[in-house]
Amino acid sequence: MSDVILQLKDVDKSYYIDKMPVPVLKKVNFKVMNGEYVAIMGPSGSGKSTMMNIVGCLDKQTAGEFIFDGVDIAKCHDKQLSIIRNAKIGFVFQNFNLLPRQSALENVELPLLYAGVRKSERRRRAKEALARVGLEDRMYHKPTQLSGGQKQRVAIARAIVNKPRLLLADEPTGALDTKSGEQVMDLFGELNSEGVTVVMITHAMEIAERAKRMVFIRDGELFDDDRQFHHEPHISSPVIDLSKEGTDDEISEQREETAAE
Amino acid sequence: MLENVRLSFQGIFSHKIRSFLTMLGIIIGIAAIIAIVSTIKGTNEQIKNNLIGSGNNTVKIRLCQGEDEVNFAWQSVPDGVPVITDEEKKLISELEGVEKCTVYRQHNYVDNIYYGGTALESATIYGIDDTFLATDGYQVCRGKGFSPKDYEGFSKVCLIDQTVVSAIFGSDDPIGKTLDIESEPFTVIGVVAQTTEFEPVINSVDDYWMYNQMDGSKIFLPSEIWPVIYKYDEPQNVIAKAVNTDSMTTVGKSTADLLNEYLTTGENSKFAYKSENLLEQAQKMQDLSSSTNSMLIWIASISLLVGGIGVMNIMLVSVTERTREIGLKKALGARKGRIALQFLTEASVLTSIGGLIGVICGIGLAQVVSKMAEVPVAISTPAIVVSVVFSMAVGIVFGLIPSVKAARLNPIDALRYE
Ligand SMILES: Nc1ncnc2c1ncn2[C@@H]1O[C@H](COP(=O)(O)OP(=O)(O)OP(=O)(O)O)[C@@H](O)[C@H]1O
Ligand SMILES: [Mg+2]
Numbered sequence: 001m002s003d004v005i006l007q008l009k010d011v012d013k014s015y016y017i018d019k020m021p022v023p024v025l026k027k028v029n030f031k032v033m034n035g036e037y038v039a040i041m042g043p044s045g046s047g048k049s050t051m052m053n054i055v056g057c058l059d060k061q062t063a064g065e066f067i068f069d070g071v072d073i074a075k076c077h078d079k080q081l082s083i084i085r086n087a088k089i090g091f092v093f094q095n096f097n098l099l100p101r102q103s104a105l106e107n108v109e110l111p112l113l114y115a116g117v118r119k120s121e122r123r124r125r126a127k128e129a130l131a132r133v134g135l136e137d138r139m140y141h142k143p144t145q146l147s148g149g150q151k152q153r154v155a156i157a158r159a160i161v162n163k164p165r166l167l168l169a170d171e172p173t174g175a176l177d178t179k180s181g182e183q184v185m186d187l188f189g190e191l192n193s194e195g196v197t198v199v200m201i202t203h204a205m206e207i208a209e210r211a212k213r214m215v216f217i218r219d220g221e222l223f224d225d226d227r228q229f230h231h232e233p234h235i236s237s238p239v240i241d242l243s244k245e246g247t248d249d250e251i252s253e254q255r256e257e258t259a260a261e
Numbered sequence: 262m263l264e265n266v267r268l269s270f271q272g273i274f275s276h277k278i279r280s281f282l283t284m285l286g287i288i289i290g291i292a293a294i295i296a297i298v299s300t301i302k303g304t305n306e307q308i309k310n311n312l313i314g315s316g317n318n319t320v321k322i323r324l325c326q327g328e329d330e331v332n333f334a335w336q337s338v339p340d341g342v343p344v345i346t347d348e349e350k351k352l353i354s355e356l357e358g359v360e361k362c363t364v365y366r367q368h369n370y371v372d373n374i375y376y377g378g379t380a381l382e383s384a385t386i387y388g389i390d391d392t393f394l395a396t397d398g399y400q401v402c403r404g405k406g407f408s409p410k411d412y413e414g415f416s417k418v419c420l421i422d423q424t425v426v427s428a429i430f431g432s433d434d435p436i437g438k439t440l441d442i443e444s445e446p447f448t449v450i451g452v453v454a455q456t457t458e459f460e461p462v463i464n465s466v467d468d469y470w471m472y473n474q475m476d477g478s479k480i481f482l483p484s485e486i487w488p489v490i491y492k493y494d495e496p497q498n499v500i501a502k503a504v505n506t507d508s509m510t511t512v513g514k515s516t517a518d519l520l521n522e523y524l525t526t527g528e529n530s531k532f533a534y535k536s537e538n539l540l541e542q543a544q545k546m547q548d549l550s551s552s553t554n555s556m557l558i559w560i561a562s563i564s565l566l567v568g569g570i571g572v573m574n575i576m577l578v579s580v581t582e583r584t585r586e587i588g589l590k591k592a593l594g595a596r597k598g599r600i601a602l603q604f605l606t607e608a609s610v611l612t613s614i615g616g617l618i619g620v621i622c623g624i625g626l627a628q629v630v631s632k633m634a635e636v637p638v639a640i641s642t643p644a645i646v647v648s649v650v651f652s653m654a655v656g657i658v659f660g661l662i663p664s665v666k667a668a669r670l671n672p673i674d675a676l677r678y679e
Binding site (some may be wrong): 053082088091101113 | 595597673
C-alpha cells in the first residue's frame with residue numbers, strides 16, 4: 001500500500017463564463033501522505049474550495065492528473081465516484097448541511113444508508129459515531145434544536161460514521177464561536193491521531209496552527225509550506241510571514257472579513 | 262424503499278396546504294371517474310336485471326312477420342305455419358341447454374272480456390299446456406290450477422293474475438266467478454302469480470320501458486279450449502327455459518331454427534320464428550349508456566392530466582428548493598438512481614393519496630347523484646383499484662422529468678446553490 005493518499009499533478013481548473021475560460025487553479029501540485037493533517041490557507045476567492053472539491057471527487061479538473069488512493073479519478077464514472085465519496089471520504093462543511101427535517105441520528109445514518117448497511121447496524125454505528133463526538137444525549141434532536149457547535153459535531157459524526165480514510169473540512173469553524181471551534185478542532189486532532197488523514201481549509205491562523213502542515217493558495221497557485229512560500233522569489237510584497245501571526249496586513253484584513261461575516 | 266415512502270409522507274405533511282392543492286386536480290379527476298363508473302355500472306346492472314330477470318333463464322320464441330310479432334287477435338293465420346306438435350315439443354326439450362319448454366298461444370290487447378257489467382281492457386290471453394306455469398315461473402296462489410280433466414274435457418275454466426283481480430273483482434273473491442271471454446262463460450278457478458325468482462320478467466326492450474307504467478292483465482285458458490273461442494290452427498309460441506343465463510342465446514337460436522324447419526311459407530315469406538335475445542338487447546342498452554358516459558370519462562381524464570401537470574410543476578419547484586439537499590446527498594455517496602427514486606416515490610405517493618381521497622369523494626358523489634337523479638349506482642371494486650393504480654402511474658409519469666432533473670444535478674453546483 002502506497003503511503004500517498006492523494007496527489008494532484010499540474011492540475012488546472014477553469015470555469016467557463018460565456019464560453020470564456022476563467023482560470024481558478026493553475027498548475028497545482030499537491031501531495032498528501034496517509035495520516036497527515038494539512039491546513040489550507042489563502043485569501044478569499046483564491047481557489048481553496050475549488051481545489052477541495054476536486055480532492056473530494058465532487059468536481060473534475062480541467063487539466064492535469066488527480067490520483068486518489070491509487071485511482072485516476074478523471075477516468076471514473078459517476079457511480080464509482082459515488083462509492084469513493086461514500087466509503088473513503090468524509091465531508092465537513094462550513095454551514096453544516098444537515099437535513100433539517102431529520103433527527104441527528106437519521107442525519108448520521110445517511111452515508112451508511114447509501115453504503116447499503118442494514119437498518120439495525122446503521123442505528124448502532126450512527127449512535128456510536130454520535131457518542132464519539134459527545135452527543136449521545138442529543139440523538140433525537142432535529143438540527144433546529146441544536147446549537148451551531150452541536151450541529152457541526154453531528155456533521156463530523158456523519159463524516160466519520162463510514163470510517164473514511166480522508167476527512168475534508170471546508171472552514172469547519174467558520175460559523176462557530178471560539179469555544180465550539182476549539183471542540184471541533186480537538187475532535188479533528190483526536191481523529192488524526194487515530195490515523196485519519198485530515199485536510200482542512202481555514203482562515204484563522206490559530207486554527208491552522210493545530211495542523212501539522214500548512215499550505216497556502218494565492219490566485220490559484222499553491223505553495224506547499226511556509227518555508228517554500230518565503231523562499232519563492234517572485235511572490236509579491238508584502239511578504240507574508242506566517243510564523244509571525246498578525247503582522248501581515250492581508251491576513252489580518254482577511255480575518256476581520258471572516259469575523260464580520 | 263419503505264424509507265423513501267416514509268420520507269415522502271414526511272415531506273407531504275410538512276407542506277400540507279401545498280400538497281393538498283397539488284392533489285386537487287387528481288382528486289377531482291378520480292372522484293369524477295369513480296362517480297361516473299358507479300353510475301354506469303348501476304344502470305347496467307339494473308338493465309340486465311330487469312331485462313332478463315335474475316335467475317329466470319327463459320327465452321321466448323315467437324312467430325314474427327319481419328321484425329314484428331304476429332298477433333292473431335286481429336291477424337289471420339298465414340299459410341304454411343303448422344301447429345307445433347307434441348313431437349316437436351319433445352325435440353325442443355331435448356336440445357342442448359334446454360331444461361324444459363312449453364308451447365302456448367297468445368292474444369294481446371283483447372278487450373272482449375266482461376265480469377257482469379264490468380269490462381276488462383287490454384288483457385293478454387294465453388292458451389297454455391300443463392307445463393306453462395312451471396316453465397314461466399307461475400304459482401297458483403289462490404284456488405287451483407288446471408287438472409288433466411280440464412284439458413281433456415274442454416272445460417271452460419280460466420286462471421287469472423292479480424292485475425285482473427284488482428281490475429274487476431276488487432275485494433270480491435274471484436274463485437268460482439264467471440268471466441265472459443269472447444262471449445263464452447269461463448269459470449275462474451285460480452289466481453296465479455309469478456314467483457319472485459322470475460320477477461320482473463320483461464320480454465323486450467319495449468316492455469322494459471313499459472314495465473313501470475303498466476303490468477298487463479293476464480288470463481290463462483287450457484290449450485284445448487282455445488279452438489272453441491279462437492281458430493283451431495293458430496300457430497303457437499314457445500318458451501324454453503335454459504339451464505343457465507349464458508346458454509339462453511344458443512337455446513333461443515336452436516329452438517327457432519328447429520321450428521323454422523317446419524315452415525312451408527315459401528322462400529320470400531317474412532314469417533319466421535325468432536327468439537328474443539335478451540342478453541344481446543341488454544348488451545346494446547348497456548353499450549348505449551356506456552358510450553355516452555365514456556365521453557364523461559374522457560373529460561374527467563383531462564382533469565387528471567391537468568392534475569398530473571400540477572404535480573410535475575410542484576415537483577420541479579421541490580427539486581429546486583431542495584437543490585442543496587440533493588447536492589449533500591450526492592456528496593455523501595447517494596447514487597443517481599436513489600435520488601431519482603426518492604422524487605419519483607414522492608410524486609407517486611402524492612398522487613396516490615390524491616387518488617385515495619378522490620375515490621372516497623367519488624363514492625360520496627355517486628351517492629349524491631343517485632339520490633338526486635334517482636339512478637342506481639353500484640360501486641365497482643375494479644374501478645377503485647384501477648383508479649388508485651392509475652393515479653400512482655400519473656405520479657410516476659409526471660414525476661419522471663423532475664426526478665431525472667434532480668438526479669442529473671452536479672453535486673458541486675447543488676452544494677453551492679443559494
Ligand atoms: N461555478 C463557478 N463558476 C464560475 N466561477 C466560479 C465558480 N465557482 C467558483 N468560481 C470562482 O473561482 C474562484 C475561486 O473560488 P473558491 O470558492 O474556490 O474560493 P475560496 O478560496 O474557497 O474562497 P473563500 O475563502 O471565500 O471560500 C472565485 O474567483 C470564484 O469566483
Ligand atoms: Mg471557500
